Amino acid sequence: MQPSPQPAAYRPERTILSLPDTLYDPVVAANFPETILRFRNDRHAATVGLDTLTQADWIRHFGRFAPLPGSLEQPLALRYHGHQFRYYNPDLGDGRGFLFAQLRDGADRLLDLGTKGSGTTPWSRSGDGRLTLKGGVREILATEMLEALGVRTSKTFSLIETGEALHRGDEPSPTRSAVLVRLSHGHIRIGSFQRLAHLGDADSMRALVEYCLVHLYGEEPGDAPEAQLLAHVARGTARLAASYMAAGFVHGVLNTDNIAITAESFDYGPWRFAPRWEAGFTAAYFDQNGLYAFGRQPAAIHWNVVQLAIALRTLASAEALAPMVDLYAPAYETAFRDAILARLGVRSRGEAEDFALLGAMEAALAESDTAIDRFFFDWRGGRLRTDTAAYADPRFDAFRDIAAGFGPAAPLDLPYWSDPDPCGMAIAEVEALWAPIAASDDWAPLQTKIAAIRRMGDALRG
Template structure:
């Protein structure tokens, strides 16, 4: 297989041994129709040179990539809506490969190793942890995950990236969408699939040796600035990464939907997009999952949910470390979240920091304006209209929402915004900012994109949306 010199296999999770995962095989699918491939992400791991046939062999049939020993279904437990479940694990996916990232502009021979990245699957067939399920993914679910991950990356949220989507030619029966429905297998590129639930399983089995092995594995590969043996330091690093992720979700107006302990990982990178939503407007109680009847994972409760999950991780680490120092590390979540939320809102508004008090004033007045504006004040357009701060006032006040920008709440927002200088004002020269409307990802558009595929097998709206999101990503230039 013609990989580039930038392809650097390093299957490190496999080193942990059979207590943490099970060797599995992918399902044999009747069809393998390539629907999406992420060549930009592939270039970062040396796989951009694969032909379509080679791509399908690697990510539709799962022929092992060079230097990779074969797929593993990872073992973990988790709290699901705060109910402990010891019967979890990779039930319709597996860890297919691990390799080092080559950041843009860096050669593989450079001394900096790059991040360790995973290729993980969704819908690749049954495993020992399928619990009676068919191990498959609906094509609609795959399309939705590609859209979610692409939008979040554009908005600067630390996220896994949809790497490949292949339609697999099976008719699936599902209770939550019209059936039979089409099937697919998704591959995502992520900076670790080690979940909080991975530690929970070891604690449940009363295996401090496994917890210690996981601690060193995670510390050395994902948080190397933490000293060996410094378990509270590792807890602090994971807590701060999780706070940053949560703040970026909130600034993006994103609702993950299912914040169980098996859906949060040790690197603070968002992944596994099921019943997600983006806010149409500021609605603190907005939920994404139809089965979240109590609003446990509502938009405004996401920080609470992440903190609760972190406490479960800390309780696992307490098996081998001092609970008090772990609690001190855990209690850093609140201050870190507030700090990261200020930074995230400044990033979204494209302005520079002026200090804690002024930055907090801008966050507070932005939220107040969104709240006072009700349904008419859509979340994403506000950040689009005022990107670059007061430098965008003429654009915003002559745009389609000009009539919304008046009154006491707007005046307070405007005065807070005027205090802040634009950050990289040249970004406003991008053609995207000449448009009257921003790129959003509201449910009606998602359903329309799917309807074109389901009804007419028309993938044009899907790929057109991805093209526009790529343009938005370069225009915002947030990074993650």
């Protein structure tokens, strides 16, 4: 599980400016008719020393985008390409967002404040550069839930309603508008490298590799910096894929422009939490072939790592890079085991018994209608904590027998484990949380849900 966020002092940065200016475009934020603060993440604002901002200053910085002292003087829209559902698109880039500021946290990590819905840029194509308020609410719920479940994710930092009426094909229109700010570990994507490879810009590629190693991974470039970076990405994205599976999460759009070079999850559009362990479950209505279905996510992310390796061949040989790509599969196996054991709350008993437990679990869940959240809640600590008839099904016999040999990794004395039901995030609940906001501007149910999610996260961390 991820550690709890820790307070830190404000330490602005602007290291992105050390990169060639061919990688970004200075832009100007939209001038919104209104700026109504709807969500302020003081828990994570404290990790970068911004929790003491007044509401007026918060809106000035994250609704009007007045520069933060000592950081970027002007927002930057980054340039990138990407494979979208396996089709290469050279017409991408930050089309409705930008990099607003950079800071360091208490662990000395370089963090970026990026936007979504902040207006048009040179890369907007035919889009309006805006975000619906409902889309912002959905991103809050995704990031809060994933953080609680131990997934390395961007954090929804701020959501401000902007007073424009937007027309969208997938929402009743006109609908309300918003601008979102996310806190993330880096703004660079696999698609950033693909663009440079497409252009044959070796000098900028070399600079970007060095930037990522030094500023995002805290390492000096060695004799083979491209392979060094690729190894980090292969291992990190394997852990990301494993954490998605353990969380029962389906991102929905795992294109190369949506995979951060730091392997931190971000950019939530048609996401869903799978109701049951169904490999073919999809999140996006337009994913008609199930390319990014629940069970295909590890392979999809691995494919993206291969595309990074192909881009890095601008600087390095295939022979030097191939072994780094091969790190992905064993890293995924280990990370999946660790993530499942953590969610079950049990101690490892060694590789053979751990993987036997995982195999029995997957087989039982795939053949039953048991909800993923329900299963992990009921079996926390490796023992069935309530007398539930569903698990009397013979399909759970093998799992029950193997789990009996595992011991709890932490006490189960926190109140959450005595609740009658787990804290989940079914799509029906997302709609139910949005309904009172749409109908009467009632944000209380959303605030209650965020508190419940954070309570679950505290319990999972033990």
